[in-house]
Amino acid sequence: MKLLQPCIDIQHQKRVDTLPSTCAACATECVTRFFSTKIPYFREVIVMATSCDACGYRNSELKPGGEIPAKGKKTTLIVRNVKDLSRDVIKSDSAAVSVPELELELSSGTLGGIVTTVEGLIVKICEALERVHGFQLGDSTYEWKKKKWDGFTERLAKLLNLEEPWTLILDDALAASFIAPATDSLEDDKQLTIEEYERSWEQNEELGLNDMDTSSADMAYNTTSTS
Ligand SMILES: [Zn+2]
Incomplete structure (x- = not known):
């Protein structure tokens, strides 16, 4: 299943709007x-x-688009082959990404929302990490950090070369992330599991959803109006 295809073929999508903007690369x-x-x-x-x-x-x-789903969603993909690397991925702003084999954990709110592939997502995360680490000469911890980083990129290369299976987990409290199934039916895709879960009060608080729940306010209102 190829989900990005319809985005290129405008006949399959509903055009909503256009807005003038500025190129992020050349400012045109x-x-x-x-x-x-x-x-x-x-x-x-x-x-x-x-x-x-x-x-x-x-x-x-x-x-x-549409309504906020009632539950969060955790999507787990076992990456085994080249086809898995090219699966389409939507990582929303609210998704945390982790790859246990890399000891890689990226909290929600990092990198924003991106449409990419499994390989593209991992490469993007690593590019972002490299920018953050920004090795500078003269730094006393430089050698140690450099060694650690080299070890990380080595392991990363092994994963992208598919030397062993690895796991990509997208944990999205707003259920707005997606990894494309390799089969037409989601049930047939044994490498992909999707679990729904109840958000905790803390997660709702972080997402600003508790404020949107008016039931307690309604109850308070009803109490005062009937007394
Ligand atoms: Zn440009």
């Missing part, structure tokens, strides 16, 4: 197009696609 004025599209086994999403005629820069970002 360009246009961002908004589309809403329904992804099978997933939900309606808004795709924001920006392409720059001047430098060829392309970027697509994605926001979940």
